[in-house]
Amino acid sequence: MVGLTLRGITRKFGDVTAVDDVSVEIAGGELFFLLGPSGCGKTTLLRLIAGFYAPDAGSILFDDHDVTKTPPHRRNTGMVFQNYALWPHMSVWENVAYGLVLRKIPSSEQNDRVSEALKMVRMDPYGERSPNQLSGGQQQRVALARALVIRPDVVLLDEPLSNLDARLRLEMRDEIRRIHDETGTTMIYVTHDQKEALSMADRVAVMDMGAVAQTGEPRSIYDRPANAFVADFIGETNFVAGRLTRSELPLAVETAFGVLHSTVEPVEDLSPGDEVVCSVRPEAIRVSDPDADAGEDTASGEDTAAREGENVMDGVVRQTVYLGDHEQYSVRLDDGTPMKLVDHRPGRRLAGPGAPVRLTCDASQVVVLGKPG
Amino acid sequence: MPSTRFDLSDLTPGVLAILGILVLFFGLFLFYPILHVLLNAFYSDERFSVEFFGLMLQSPVQQRALINSFELGIVTTALTTIIALPMAVALVRYDFIGKGLLGGLALVPMIMPPFVGAIGMKQMFARFGSINLFLLETGLIDAPIDWFGGGGFWGVVILEALHLYPIMYLNIAAALANVDPSLEESARNVGAGGFRLFRTVTFPLMLPGYFAGAIIVFIWAFTDLGTPLIFEFREVVAVQIFNMSTDVHANPLGYALVVFVVLVTLALFYLSKKFFGGRHYEMVARGHVASASKRATSLETVLIWGMLLSITGIALIPHLSVVLTSVTERWFMTVLPSDYTVAYYGQIFAHDLTLLSIRNSLWLSVMSTVIDIVLGVAIAYLLTRRRFPFRDALDAVAMLPLALPGLVLAFGYISGFSGTFLDVRVSPVPLLIIAYAVRRLPYMVRAAYAGFQQMSVTLEEASMNMGAGPLRTLWKITMPLVLANIAAGAILSFSFAMLEVSDSLILAIKEQYYPITKAIYSLMGRITDGPYMASAMGMLGMILLACSLLFTGKVLGRRMGQLFKV
Numbered sequence: 053m054v055g056l057t058l059r060g061i062t063r064k065f066g067d068v069t070a071v072d073d074v075s076v077e078i079a080g081g082e083l084f085f086l087l088g089p090s091g092c093g094k095t096t097l098l099r100l101i102a103g104f105y106a107p108d109a110g111s112i113l114f115d116d117h118d119v120t121k122t123p124p125h126r127r128n129t130g131m132v133f134q135n136y137a138l139w140p141h142m143s144v145w146e147n148v149a150y151g152l153v154l155r156k157i158p159s160s161e162q163n164d165r166v167s168e169a170l171k172m173v174r175m176d177p178y179g180e181r182s183p184n185q186l187s188g189g190q191q192q193r194v195a196l197a198r199a200l201v202i203r204p205d206v207v208l209l210d211e212p213l214s215n216l217d218a219r220l221r222l223e224m225r226d227e228i229r230r231i232h233d234e235t236g237t238t239m240i241y242v243t244h245d246q247k248e249a250l251s252m253a254d255r256v257a258v259m260d261m262g263a264v265a266q267t268g269e270p271r272s273i274y275d276r277p278a279n280a281f282v283a284d285f286i287g288e289t290n291f292v293a294g295r296l297t298r299s300e301l302p303l304a305v306e307t308a309f310g311v312l313h314s315t316v317e318p319v320e321d322l323s324p325g326d327e328v329v330c331s332v333r334p335e336a337i338r339v340s341d342p343d344a345d346a347g348e349d350t351a352s353g354e355d356t357a358a359r360e361g362e363n364v365m366d367g368v369v370r371q372t373v374y375l376g377d378h379e380q381y382s383v384r385l386d387d388g389t390p391m392k393l394v395d396h397r398p399g400r401r402l403a404g405p406g407a408p409v410r411l412t413c414d415a416s417q418v419v420v421l422g423k424p425g
Numbered sequence: 426m427p428s429t430r431f432d433l434s435d436l437t438p439g440v441l442a443i444l445g446i447l448v449l450f451f452g453l454f455l456f457y458p459i460l461h462v463l464l465n466a467f468y469s470d471e472r473f474s475v476e477f478f479g480l481m482l483q484s485p486v487q488q489r490a491l492i493n494s495f496e497l498g499i500v501t502t503a504l505t506t507i508i509a510l511p512m513a514v515a516l517v518r519y520d521f522i523g524k525g526l527l528g529g530l531a532l533v534p535m536i537m538p539p540f541v542g543a544i545g546m547k548q549m550f551a552r553f554g555s556i557n558l559f560l561l562e563t564g565l566i567d568a569p570i571d572w573f574g575g576g577g578f579w580g581v582v583i584l585e586a587l588h589l590y591p592i593m594y595l596n597i598a599a600a601l602a603n604v605d606p607s608l609e610e611s612a613r614n615v616g617a618g619g620f621r622l623f624r625t626v627t628f629p630l631m632l633p634g635y636f637a638g639a640i641i642v643f644i645w646a647f648t649d650l651g652t653p654l655i656f657e658f659r660e661v662v663a664v665q666i667f668n669m670s671t672d673v674h675a676n677p678l679g680y681a682l683v684v685f686v687v688l689v690t691l692a693l694f695y696l697s698k699k700f701f702g703g704r705h706y707e708m709v710a711r712g713h714v715a716s717a718s719k720r721a722t723s724l725e726t727v728l729i730w731g732m733l734l735s736i737t738g739i740a741l742i743p744h745l746s747v748v749l750t751s752v753t754e755r756w757f758m759t760v761l762p763s764d765y766t767v768a769y770y771g772q773i774f775a776h777d778l779t780l781l782s783i784r785n786s787l788w789l790s791v792m793s794t795v796i797d798i799v800l801g802v803a804i805a806y807l808l809t810r811r812r813f814p815f816r817d818a819l820d821a822v823a824m825l826p827l828a829l830p831g832l833v834l835a836f837g838y839i840s841g842f843s844g845t846f847l848d849v850r851v852s853p854v855p856l857l858i859i860a861y862a863v864r865r866l867p868y869m870v871r872a873a874y875a876g877f878q879q880m881s882v883t884l885e886e887a888s889m890n891m892g893a894g895p896l897r898t899l900w901k902i903t904m905p906l907v908l909a910n911i912a913a914g915a916i917l918s919f920s921f922a923m924l925e926v927s928d929s930l931i932l933a934i935k936e937q938y939y940p941i942t943k944a945i946y947s948l949m950g951r952i953t954d955g956p957y958m959a960s961a962m963g964m965l966g967m968i969l970l971a972c973s974l975l976f977t978g979k980v981l982g983r984r985m986g987q988l989f990k991v
Contacts, residue, residue, distance in 0.1 A: 137883035151891035
């Protein structure tokens with residue numbers, strides 16, 4: 053199991069900086085994701101690791117071994133291409149055996165390893181087929197077998213599932229995760245699909261405009277985004293602009309509809325008076341009937357709410373969308389701020405369009421972020 | 426992302442070495458000969474002068490030749506337009522039964538060498554040839570008609586037009602197909618229809634494409650050597666240059682004439698670039714071209730069939746008469762031959778001159794094809810797989826021979842390398858090989874380019890990722906996958922070299938070095954069996970060409986048309 057170290061990697065294409073001073077540590081045996089929108093530099097970074105591009109600055113280490121200047125064919129990486137890149141003039145078997153022939157592996161061992169690799173991806177009956185006779189999902193599996201059979205230091209996957217249909221994509225997610233766990237190989241996986249990343253990754257690096265915006269486990273990236281880009285790119289969220297009035301926990305943010313409290317330690321350095329945005333996930337907001345609450349709550353609810361660790365917002369339901377396993381609500385707060393929220397047990401509708409509602413949200417679910425740009 | 430113009434990390438020593446060889450090759454065998462001619466035309470006695478041009482314009486023979494060549498070019502261009510325009514409209518705008526077949530058939534005359542067709546044409550339309558005899562017998566005329574009136578002018582024009590209309594058609598059709606139907610629809614929408622629509626919208630939009638085709642046709646007719654020679658229509662620029670190439674040192678007029686041809690060519694390409702940007706207009710949506718064609722009614726189908734079949738039929742008459750001539754035992758004062766024989770096919774393999782010329786042509790064409798494969802694949806590889814400075818320049822230079830008249834290059838070789846070890850008077854073999862190679866290189870480059878382009882780069886990257894170095898990847902992955910394209914380009918280069926006219930006529934001076942085409946030309950001068958043997962040789966050539974084009978068409982499919990566009 054080989055760990056990777058990327059130090060200050062920069063790569064420019066003409067005037068465009070595709071990868072901008074990226075430093076990442078990837079532990080041996082990790083399933084590591086590079087996640088970001090198209091054009092964020094994630095594929096370029098992967099190709100830099102494979103050696104197809106040379107970095108303008110920085111160095112790439114496999115364990116302690118500097119491979120920055122090593123040409124691609126001497127790096128011992130196994131890459132799975134987005135379009136699979138199976139050689140059409142060779143059979144499935146020959147495609148998988150190619151890397152072993154180059155490594156001058158004795159032919160009896162070649163046979164064992166190729167059939168083992170094809171078994172691993174459940175393609176063992178298809179060895180004699182030509183790649184053109186295979187479906188997209190099957191080609192994907194062969195590409196994976198070809199990358200694994202050489203026992204690479206690291207497997208590189210470039211949007212491997214993007215050409216498959218939705219059903220097959222879900223199936224292959226489990227397959228790749230299973231193969232990773234069985235082989236224990238270090239894998240780097242590039243995708244723009246946040247669900248793929250959240251569901252499969254050990255750790256994720258979210259990239260934006262050539263730089264790493266945040267690195268961490270899926271849960272921490274989702275719950276504690278480091279900045280507004282990450283909060284917006286991963287999952288859905290409500291952004292509320294405001295001014296920070298207290299920078300010690302619990303934080304207090306003055307917004308157009310009142311004060312929001314947060315018990316989440318901010319990643320950025322913030323001081324009172326700063327313009328900030330608060331990110332509140334739709335599923336963190338609960339709906340209650342304002343009249344039902346009126347009896348318990350006293351008129352000026354903010355202080356009480358803060359003490360109880362709860363934020364309270366009043367508004368009117370504008371629209372609801374029923375989607376079977378959940379229901380989406382669009383609410384307009386009294387000052388006009390729109391809020392999206394999700395009810396995951398939509399057995400009955402909580403409130404119809406036009407109904408006044410009181411929204412509550414735990415202070416631990418409000419993340420205060422520096423204003424972007 | 427990798428769309429940037431160049432990347433210095435792509436300039437490996439290997440790439441630099443290939444670029445160096447290419448610069449050397451093109452410098453020596455493309456630019457140097459042309460420059461040499463230019464210098465000799467403008468510098469006499471160590472000083473700049475244009476006096477040769479004065480001499481050229483004063484000589485009545487040269488005057489006549491210039492006027493004739495221009496007329497030839499203009500009339501041929503006009504004639505091909507008249508033939509090709511309705512063809513293109515029919516084939517692009519209408520769907521009808523047998524469209525693919527007729528469309529393909531209409532292209533056949535392009536591959537038939539006009540030089541060979543001229544032999545048959547001459548037989549057929551001679552004073553007492555088949556046509557006149559037929560008309561006399563049926564009593565339609567009383568005296569034989571002089572079909573090639575004007576000393577053969579019309580013979581040459583008709584033959585050139587029948588040979589070149591497919592090129593015009595390909596260019597017009599491409600231009601027409603590129604006219605976005607929505608532009609026409611919007612014109613109809615505001616009330617323009619029928620001819621008015623064509624004149625005000627369609628024609629202006631397809632003009633750049635039309636002009637590109639017209640330039641090729643004009644230059645071809647303006648500089649073609651073989652056809653006027655067969656018709657003994659000697660007062661044209663091409664034949665004058667051919668005559669002067671034998672004594673380049675004594676007569677400086679040849680330089681001036683060649684420079685004149687170069688200037689005309691340059692001027693035409695400059696004009697097309699200036700007025701049309703050298704490119705087609707940017708059309709908004711190119712994807713919906715297919716929707717522009719409509720189903721032909723049965724009347725329209727009949728008309729279109731009639732038109733296409735008669736064009737192709739007429740265009741093939743010269744070649745059919747070559748077939749006929751080649752199997753003629755006796756053909757004197759009768760419409761069709763009175764006795765038939767296949768003896769001439771046997772004779773061409775027994776006769777010294779013909780046998781030697783077949784051997785020469787095979788050897789020369791094989792060698793030039795090898796050079797084309799090496800250079801063409803290298804250029805196509807660099808153009809598709811590497812980013813380096815002056816990439817567009819390399820592309821343009823590799824395509825230059827398509828636009829450069831063969832005559833110019835051949836004359837440049839004779840004069841530029843005289844006195845060196847490549848002098849054609851010593852042996853024309855090296856220069857003939859190189860001339861063939863340079864002239865046919867664009868076909869090879871385009872065929873290989875198409876192969877590289879349709880092959881995803883990731884297939885090569887996957888190979889390197891698996892541990893194969895660049896050379897092994899080239900050998901195990903790239904080459905097998907583009908082999909068909911390389912073979913197609915090579916076969917095309919080979920067969921065009923076998924039937925190449927102007928380089929062969931000009932460069933091969935001694936009989937022992939004659940290639941097939943020069944042997945045919947010299948056979949035509951023999952009164953007895955000359956034309957029959959020449960026809961038999963021509964037949965061989967046509968069969969070879971037809972087979973190779975069939976193969977190429979199978980491999981390249983629809984991209985075949987691109988090989989013949991500038």
